[in-house]
Amino acid sequence: xxxxxxxxxxxxxxxxxxxxxxxxxxxxxxxxxxxxxxxxxxxxxxxxxxxxxxxxxxxxxxxxxxxxxxxxxxxxxxxxxxxxxxxxxxxxxxxxxxxxxxxxxxxxxxxxxxxxxxxxxxxxxxxxxxxxxxxxxxxxxxxxxxxxxxxxxxxxxxxxxxxxxxxxxxxxxxxxxxxxxxxxxxxxxxxx
Numbered sequence: 001x002x003x004x005x006x007x008x009x010x011x012x013x014x015x016x017x018x019x020x021x022x023x024x025x026x027x028x029x030x031x032x033x034x035x036x037x038x039x040x041x042x043x044x045x046x047x048x049x050x051x052x053x054x055x056x057x058x059x060x061x062x063x064x065x066x067x068x069x070x071x072x073x074x075x076x077x078x079x080x081x082x083x084x085x086x087x088x089x090x091x092x093x094x095x096x097x098x099x100x101x102x103x104x105x106x107x108x109x110x111x112x113x114x115x116x117x118x119x120x121x122x123x124x125x126x127x128x129x130x131x132x133x134x135x136x137x138x139x140x141x142x143x144x145x146x147x148x149x150x151x152x153x154x155x156x157x158x159x160x161x162x163x164x165x166x167x168x169x170x171x172x173x174x175x176x177x178x179x180x181x182x183x184x185x186x187x188x189x190x191x192x
Contacts, residue, residue, distance in 0.1 A: 058092030
């Protein structure tokens, strides 16, 4: 009988130990959860400055991106609010809408008439390319500046979906004329 009672005591002791181990695990998980910061507390909080509305001063080449930004950001939140549009205009663009400041559609109609013609952008870009001066051999800064200007012209034309205008023989020859002689020679244009 002693053997059976000893075995039963051992089984009860083992069960007691298992129960205590289970309780310890539960207690540790509760303690761990309390000590562990929540995900929201773990994250670094960064305050971002509120989006500023796009501004348009009357620079012809900026109008396509201004109009896209305005309709996507401001009009989506405020609807067709003439005050919101007026707050985004300054300089010549603000003068353009004088007299119709309370009529959203009329304001945009005037802005489109004045600044929305893609052909006007082409004229401005071609004029800028014509104004480029011939580059000197070995002056890399001038060459890089010229490349950036030509690239910006192409991007402005792309914005109004007329990037093909920069690929005409006339425009390409204008750009070739300002290249240094060495660059022309490397490209196979030994014209001198």
